[in-house]
Amino acid sequence: MENPTQEEREKLNQQKIQDKVNQDKKKKLAKKIVIYSILVLIIASLIYFPISNSKKPGKYDDFAKCLTENDAKEYGAFWCPNCAEQKRLFGKSFQYITYVECDARGKDPKPQLCKEKKITGYPTWEINNTFYPGLMSLEELSTLSGCNLKEP
Secondary structure: OOOOOHHHHHHHHHHHHHHHHHHHHHHHHHHHHHHHHHHHHHHHHHHHHHHHHHOOOOOOHHHHHHHHHOOOEEEEOOOOHHHHHHHHHHHHHHHHOEEEEOOOOOOOEOHHHHHHOOOOOOOEEEEOOEEEEOOOOHHHHHHHHOOOOOOO
16 A cells, blocks of 8 residues: 555554554453452462461370370360460460360369369469379470470
């Protein structure tokens, strides 16, 4: 086309405009795909990692199991800050500790048993039929129980 007519120039301009619009749409679509892909990866990570970590054994599982096998018990109350700290020391491994809830308002309470055992402070550990009131370090519990406190 040496000398395009006015109509042909308008068609070419229209085609250029349409090509630009299509190119912009493709760019926007590509951006959306990237953003949604990143969001999906973030959401998948937020779901996967807590689940995978919850399946890993706790740091003191063997120690906590040994305490339970040797009939050691912790008496406490749900509202007790020292009991919460005792639980924190065990981390995920606390699930293997025999815990007796002494407050009647707590989960699975056994206030009568606590009364029979003459528990007056929280936490109180019962190890080898001897009572030890107060927050105990894991090392102290190991010494008193004979359970090996080995760190992985």
